[in-house]
Amino acid sequence: WLVLMSLFFICCGAGVGYYLAGRSIKPIREMFKRQREFVADASHELRTPLTVMGIAAEGMEGDTDSNFSEFTVDTLKTMRIEIKRMNNLVAALLSLARNDAGAGDLKLEQVNFNVLFEQTLGTLSMLAEQKGLKLEQRLAQERLIIWGDRMRLEQLLTILVDNAIKYSARGTVTVSALRQNRQLVIKVEDEGIGIDTQDIERIFERFYRVDKARTRAEGGFGLGLPIAKLIVEQHHGTIEVESKKNGGSSFIVKLPLTVQH
Numbered sequence: 349w350l351v352l353m354s355l356f357f358i359c360c361g362a363g364v365g366y367y368l369a370g371r372s373i374k375p376i377r378e379m380f381k382r383q384r385e386f387v388a389d390a391s392h393e394l395r396t397p398l399t400v401m402g403i404a405a406e407g408m409e410g411d412t413d414s415n416f417s418e419f420t421v422d423t424l425k426t427m428r429i430e431i432k433r434m435n436n437l438v439a440a441l442l443s444l445a446r447n448d449a450g451a452g453d454l455k456l457e458q459v460n461f462n463v464l465f466e467q468t469l470g471t472l473s474m475l476a477e478q479k480g481l482k483l484e485q486r487l488a489q490e491r492l493i494i495w496g497d498r499m500r501l502e503q504l505l506t507i508l509v510d511n512a513i514k515y516s517a518r519g520t521v522t523v524s525a526l527r528q529n530r531q532l533v534i535k536v537e538d539e540g541i542g543i544d545t546q547d548i549e550r551i552f553e554r555f556y557r558v559d560k561a562r563t564r565a566e567g568g569f570g571l572g573l574p575i576a577k578l579i580v581e582q583h584h585g586t587i588e589v590e591s592k593k594n595g596g597s598s599f600i601v602k603l604p605l606t607v608q609h
């Protein structure tokens with residue numbers, strides 16, 4: 349009896365403690381929730397004025413009737429580029445903040461990844477060409493069907509290939525999408541600058557950039573990979589990196605395929 353009674357009191361004590369602890373952290377949880385919603389709302393509200401400013405700057409720049417000085421034309425160009433950068437930043441922040449605030453719902457549908465792959469890489473191949481890089485594509489012959497959000501999957505592929513192009517001065521970027529059992533394996537390999545071992549574990553952190561001066565010139569904010577990781581997680585997949593400094597990088601994404609009957 350003594351043992352049973354002691355056990356009973358220990359359980360009661362633990363239960364009351366758990367309840368009180370839950371109550372005391374409730375206001376903190378609420379505060380974090382409000383903060384997350386604030387970031388999401390602020391990012392959303394910033395989009396409209398930025399769009400208006402972008403259109404205005406573009407309009408002025410294209411006004412052939414004006415007698416703008418060379419200085420004014422240059423200033424307008426800088427303004428337009430910076431507005432575009434800020435637009436990208438706000439869009440990236442919004443997509444992370446929406447998810448943090450629990451509103452990052454996916455538009456799920458059957459996605460034919462073969463079509464998505466060809467379309468996305470078609471656009472990106474021009475970017476590679478401009479930099480004098482070779483973009484090699486390897487796509488499975490069989491149909492790769494994913495139950496997912498088309499736009500986000502496109503964004504995922506774009507982030508990885510865009511990075512491979514950005515961080516390579518020469519060589520080939522190889523992108524493959526193949527089936528392995530019930531998984532789609534996407535591999536983006538480059539022969540670029542690579543990533544130091546100590547940085548590899550940090551590159552998925554928000555705003556983390558290995559070389560801040562360099563990536564600023566390249567237009568990065570350190571939000572691409574955190575978004576890529578989020579998209580992969582939302583699709584119940586995994587993302588891995590193999591890289592070494594000056595030895596190129598490979599990003600490997602594995603996503604579950606829809607079972608075909």
Ligand code: ADP
Pocket residue numbers: 507511512515538540541542543551556557558559563567568569570571572573574597
């Ligand atoms: P960014 O917009 O700066 O590229 P990301 O979140 O996409 O931000 O990447 C974070 C950092 O990881 C980059 O700033 C860069 O230092 C490094 N990185 C990402 N992809 C590659 C790559 N393919 N090769 C070398 N470094 C990379």
